[in-house]
Amino acid sequence: MSELPQLIVDGLVSGAVLAIAAVGVSLVYGILHLVNFAHGDYLTFGAYAGLGVTALGLSMVVATVVAVAATAALAVGLQLVLWGPVRRRRAGLLSSFITAIGLALVLRHAIFLVVGAGSRAYPVDQFSVERLGPVRVSISQLIAISLSIVAIAVIGVLLARTSIGRSMRAFADNPELAAVAGVDVGRIVLATWLVAGALAGLAGELQGLIQGAFDPNMGWNLLLPIFAAVVLGTIGNAYGALLGGFVLGLVMELSTWSVLGGGIPASYKYVVAFLALILMLLVRPQGLLGRRARAL
Amino acid sequence: MNASLRGGTGAEVDRTRLLEVRDIVKRYQGVAAVDRATLNVAEGSITALIGPNGAGKTSLFNIVSGFARADSGSVRYRGRSISRLPPHRVARAGSVRTFQQPRVLRRLTVLDNLLLAGPRQPAESFWRALAPGAGRRDQELRRRALELLALVRLDDRAEAYAGVLSGGQRKLLEFAKALMAEPLLVLLDEPLAGVNPTLRELLLQRLREVQAGGGITFLVIEHDLGSVLRVSDEVAVMSEGRVIFQGSPEATRRDPAVIDAYLGSAEAIVASGTPG
Amino acid sequence: MLDPGFWSFVGLTAGIYAIFALGLQVQYGLAGLLNFGHVASMAIAAYTMAILVVRFGLAEWQAAAAGIAAAMAAGLLVGLTSLRLRADYFAIVTICFSEIVRYVLLNRQDLTGGPEGTIGLLGRGQAAAYNTDWDSLIARVRETVSSVTGLDVSRDILMLLLIWLVAAGLLLVVRRASVMPWGRVLRSIREDEEAASSVGKNVFARKLQALALGAAIAGAAGVLYALQFSFFTPDDFEPLVTFFAWVVLILGGAARVFGVPLGALLFGLLFAGTRFFDFWPLSLLDSADRAYLRLIIIGLLLIGLMYYRPQGLLGRRQEMLLE
Amino acid sequence: MARGNQLIRVLAAVFALTMTACGGASSSSSGNANFTLKVGMVLPFTGDLATYGPSLDKSARMAVKMVNDALKKDGINVTVQVAGSEDDQTTPAAGVEAATKLVKTDGAQVVVGSMSSGVTLAVAQSVAIPNNVLLVTPTSSDPALTTLKGKNQLVWRIYPSDLLQGAALAQAMGDTFGKSATINVGARNDAFGTALAQEFERVWKAAGGKIGQEVIYNTNQASFDADAQKLASGNPTAWMIADFPPTFAKMGPALVRTGQWAPAKTFMTEAMDNNDSLNQIGAPATDGLRGTAGSAPAGPSADAFESAFKAANPGAKFTSFEGTSFDAVVLASLAAVKAGSADPSKIKLQMRAVSGPSGDKFGWQQLPDAFKAAQQGKSISYQGAWGQIAFDQNGDPTAATYVLWQHQAGQTTNLKTFPFGQPR
C-alpha cells in the first residue's frame, strides 16, 4: 500500500513551499510588526521573474537565482520607498495593514498588466516520474524538494549561525534589548526584507514548478495557508514558521488518506487544515513553538 | 454573592481582619515570587506594605486582587475566601487596586476614566443604554468624579485624553479612580512613584482624609518610606517573598532586619528569619 | 456618468458595506477585537434565511430574524472558544472560521446549493427563490409611490432608501450606546483589559457581547445583501469581503461611529468611480489592461489615503498616536 | 423596411460612424433599420477566472468588428457599438456593479457575460431582467439558468447546460465502455464541475453503471497530487473529468504521475475540445483523450476561428472559449438586424429565429450573407465559431446531434457524430 508514503511526500512538497514563504512572513511580522498582506504577490513576482529567465532559454538554475534576487530586490526596494516612509509616519498596525492590501492590489495587477492573464508553465517535464521505493515523484517535485532542502538548510544556517540571522531573531524576540546589544535596527530591517523577499522569490518559483501551470493569482491564493503556517508555528518564530508550513502541508494531504474513514473529500482539505489550526490554538494558545507567556 | 461579599456579612466580620492573607505561595518558572506570605489588614487602617524591589509585593497584590492565582495559601476578605474569584468580582466586592505602572485608559478622557469606575451603572447594559434617561446616573457620577478630580488637582484636565497625562498625573488619576469605585479596601501599588513633591504631599493628605472620613481601608505598597511611614497605622515588610515583619511604623524603623532588607546589606548575606 | 441608476446601485452597495462595517466597528472600534472573519456572520445570516425560506417554508421575515440570530449564535460560539487567545491569534482563528464556513457552504450541496448558490437550494433544475414576498412587497411599494406621486421609483432607489434607513437606524443605536456607559466599558476594555477588570468590569462577558452584537449587525447586512441580490453563492463571502470591511472602517476612522458611513461611501466611490477611468490616454489600453489599471489605481489610492491620513477621515491623529 | 438609395445610405453610415467616433451617438431604436446596437461586456478580467476574461473580450470585440464590416458590406444602416467592457472581478457583487454601469450609464442594450454562473445569475436577476436588457452569457452552464424565474426570454447562453452535457457524456461513455462500467468522476469545485458531475452520475447510475471514486477538487489549491491519487485509484474502467484547460494543466500532469491513470480512458467535455490547449498541456496527459461536444462545424471551422483570432490578436492567449463570446455578439446582432431594432424586447423575439435549426445555414465566416438574410427577415441557422447554436424556448442551446472528439498525436479529430435526444 503506497498511499500513505505517497501522501507524506506530497504533503512535504507542498509544505516546503508554505514553510519557505512562511519564514519570511514570520520574520517580517516579528521584526517590523507588519502583516504583509502583499506577501503572496511577492511570490507571484518571483515566479514570473524566473519565468522571464527561462523564456530567454536559460536554465532553471539561472531562473532560480534571478527569481530569488529579483524578489529580494523588490522587497528591499519597497521597504525604501513604501514601508520606511509609512513607518516614519508612525502608522499603526491596521493602517499598515490597509496599506498592504493596497500594495497587494497594485502588485498583482501590475503583474497582470505586464504578463497578461494566461496561465504559464516552466519548461520542465511535468510527467515523468522517479520511483523512490513506494513513492512516485516528478522532476518538478524533485527539484522543489532538493531546492527547499537547500533553502531550509541555508535559512537554518543563516538564522542560527550568522551574525545577521542571530540579530534578526534577537530583534524579533526583544527589539529594545537588540538595540541595546548593539544591533543596528535599520540594517536589520533591510536584511529582514532581503531574506523575506529572497525566500518569497524561491517559494514562488517552487510553487510554479510543482503546480505545473500558474497565473498571476497564484501567490494570492496561497496567502491564507501561508499565514496559517506562520500562526501554527508561533507568530514571529522563524523556526516555528518552517515547522508550521510542513505540518500544514501534511495535514492537508493526509486528510485525504483513505484509512481515515475512507478519506475526507479533497474539497474539504482547507477545512481540515484550518480546523487543525483552530484546535491547536485552543490547546496551545501560543502556537507550536511558543512559550507560555508569564502571567503579568 | 457579590452583594453578600459587599455588605451582607458585616456582623460576623472580624474588624481587625478585613483582609487576611495566609501562607500564600506563588512560583514563576520555579522561582518563588511569594513564599508563604501572611498578612492582616485591619478595617479602617492604612497599612503599608514595604520592602526592596523584587520582594514579592506586587505579586502578592496580584493574588489578592484576583489577577493571579496563588499556588497555595488563602486570601480572605470580609471573612470569605476570595482566592478563586476573577478580578472583576473581587473589585465588585469592594476591593479595588491600582497598578504600579498606572493603567489609565489612554484614549478615554480623564473624566471617562473616572466615570468608568463608578459603581451601579445600569446603562452599562446595552439595552438600558438605549432607554431614555440612561444618562441620568452619569450626571450623578459626574459630580462625584469632578470632586475627586479636584481632590487630585486634575479637574482642569477632565476632558483631555488620559494618554497625554504625565506619569505623576496618571498616578493621581489611578488613585482617584480607585476611590470612584466606592471601595471598602483600596490596594495602592506605589501611588507616589513619579509624583512630584507637592502633589505627593497632597496625595498623602487626601489619603488620610479619605481614610478618616470614608471608612476606607488602604493597603499601600510604597518605596517612599518617609512619606508612607508618616501616614500609615501599620507596616508590613516583605523580603524575598515573605512578610518578615508586621507592626507599627516606629517599630519598623527600629527593626534591624527591616533596615537590612531595605537598605541592603554591604555583603550579600541571607536575610535572617522572620520576626514574630 | 451621473446616471442615478448606476449611482443608486453604488450607494446601496455602500450602504450594505456601511452596516457590515458597523458590526466591525462595535467589535474593533469599541471593544478592540481583531475579527478577521467578519464575513462569516454575513454568510451565515444570508444562508440561514434562504435555507429556512426555501426548504422549511418559513415566512421571509421570520427567516431573516432567524438568520440574524444564527449569525449571533455563531459569533458567540467563536467568542466562547477563542476570545481568550491573544489578539493576533484570535484574528487568524476568525479568518479560518470564516473560510471553514465558506467551504462548508460550498461543499454541502445538499443543504446549501453548493457552488451553484441559493438558486440550487431545491436541487437541480429548479430555480429556488427566497425573496418572492419581498419582491412583491417592493413592487407594491413602487406602485403605491407612483400612484401617489406619479414618480417611477426604481427598485434600486427604494432599496437604497431602505438600506440607508436601516444603516442610519443602526448607526444611531450604536452611536447612542457608545456614548453611554455601555460604550465606555467597551472602550476601556479596548484600552486595557486588566484596568477594566480592576474596576469591576466583566471583560470576557463584555467582549462576548460585543462580538455577538457585531455579528448580529453583520447578519443584518447579510440579510439585506440577500434581499438586494436575490441570489448569492459561497463566493460572495470570500475573505476579501472582510478586508473590504476593514478598509471601510479604517478609511472612516476606526474609533468614530460616523466614520463608518463615510468610509463606506468613499470605498464605494473608489471602486465604482474608477470604472469611469476610460478617458484618453487610458482609452488606448485594451479592456483587460484597463481593468488591471483600475485595481492598481484603487491600490495606490488606498496606500495614499493611509499615508496621508493613517487615522482615517474622521479619526483623530492624536488618538492614533496614543495607541 | 424602407430602402433608400445608395448615397443616402453611405451618408447615413458616415454620420453614424462620426457620431460613434464622437462617442455621442444615441441609439435610435425605432422600427426602421437605422440604429446603433450597443453591446457591453461583463467579464472576469481579475479574480479567479482572470485567465479567460481578456480573451473572451477580445473575441467579442473581434465579432463586433466583423459584424460591422459585414453590415457595411451589405449596406445595412446598422452599427454595433461596444458600450464598454467591465471587470466583474469574478464576484457577483462586482459583476452587478459592472453590468449596472454598462446598462445605466453606457446605455448597453445587450450584455455579453459573464463567465461564472454565479456572476451571470446575479447579473441576470439584478440587472438584465429588471432593466429589460438582453443578456447572453458565453460560458455559464449552470442548469439553474434554464429555469430562472421571470427571465422572459431575456437570458440566453452559448455553452450548453450541464444537464444536456452530462447526459450526452453518459451516452457516449456507455457506448464506449459498456453501460455497467465503473467510472471515476473528477470535477472542479465550482458550479460547472459539480453540476456536470452530478448530472453525469445520475444518468450513468440510472442506466445501470457504477461510480467509483468521486473527487471534487478546489481549483486554487497549492497541489493536486493527493486529489489525483484518489481520482486515479480503484482501477475503474474509465474516467469522466469536468474541468477547464488552465486547471487541467495542473491536474493532468498530477494524474499522469500517479501511473494509474490513462488519458485514453478518459472523457471530458467540449470545454477541452481545443487542439492548442491540449497540446500545451502535453501529450502524456492528453493523448487519446476523448470528449463530447454539441454538434458543430468543429474541425476545420473551429481551427479557422482559432487562426483568425490569433491573427486579429497577435500575442493573445487562446483559451478555447473564445468562440462563445464571439457567437454571443453575432447572434444578438443578427437578431437585432432581423428585428430591425435595438430594442431588447424586440431583439429577444428573434434570437431563436437566427440560431436555427431551421433556416439557411451560415457559418461565422459568412457574416455578410447571414446579415443580408436577416435583414430580409429570413430565418437563419447560424453555425457559430463555438458550434451550432439552436436556442430552445428557455434560451439554452440544443443540439440534435453530438460529436465525439479525440485528441491523438497532437491532433483533435471528430470520431463520430451521434444523435442525442433532449432530456426534457
Next chain:
Amino acid sequence: MLPMLQVTGLSAGFEDVPVLDGVSMTATPGSTVAIVGPNGAGKSTLLKAVYGLARVRSGRVVFRRDGAEHDITGWPPHRLTALGLNYVPQTDNVFAALSVRENLLLGATARPRQALARMERLLVEFGPLRTVLDRPAGALSGGQRQSLAVARALMSEPVLLLLDEPSAGLAPSAVGTVFGHLARLRSEGLTIVIVEQNARLVLARADNAYVLEGGRNRYEGPGPELLQDARVVELYLGGGAHATTPATPAAADQ
C-alpha cells in the same frame, strides 16, 4: 585626567514625560561610579539617556577614548556599542528565545572579530554559563540571567559599562556572584557606571557616587563617604528616619 564619560545638564524623558531635569555626572577611566537614590529619582533614565534609549531634551553627553572626544548626545545604541560603551538593562536583559551561546555571540555584533575566542575567555570567568550554553536563556535562573546579561555586554569589549540594578530580584548568593564579576572587571580597568537599589552594597564599592532625587543631582562624593552620610539614609527611609533611627549608617558599614 579627563573623564571618560561626561554628562552635563542632561534633561531627558520618554515621549512627553520628562524624568531627568539637568543632571550632571562624570566617570574617570577605570573608576566605578554609583548612581543611587530613592525610587523614581531618574537613575535608570540617566543610563538610558546616555545610551540613546531615552529622548534627550537638552544637555550634553561626551565620551572620551584614546584621546578622541565624541559628543554622543542622542546617538543610537549601535553606534555607542561600536565606540566601546555597553549597557545592561535591569529587566528583560536576555533574549529568552535564543540560546545562551547565541546571546553571547549577539553581544559581539558590533565587534564580530574573534568573537568565539572572546566567548571562550569569558566563559572562564562566567563558568556556570558553560554548562547551559545551548539552553534557551529564558530557562535560566535569575542569577544566571544577570550573569549572562553582563557577559553579553562584555562580548562587545566595552571600556565603559552601564549597569542598571544588577542585584534587582536576585537571591543573595546570586547578588554575590554578580558583584564578584564586577569587582574583577573593575580590577581589569573597566569603567563602570552602576545604578543600584542596594545602596550599601554599591556605595561601599564605588570610587565616586551620585545621589539623585526627583530627576536632579542631590549629593555626590566618594562612595564610602556617602555611605556614612546620614542624609542619604534619610533620603531612603524618609523624613523622620534619622531622628528616630540610631545611627544606622555607621552600623551598616561593617
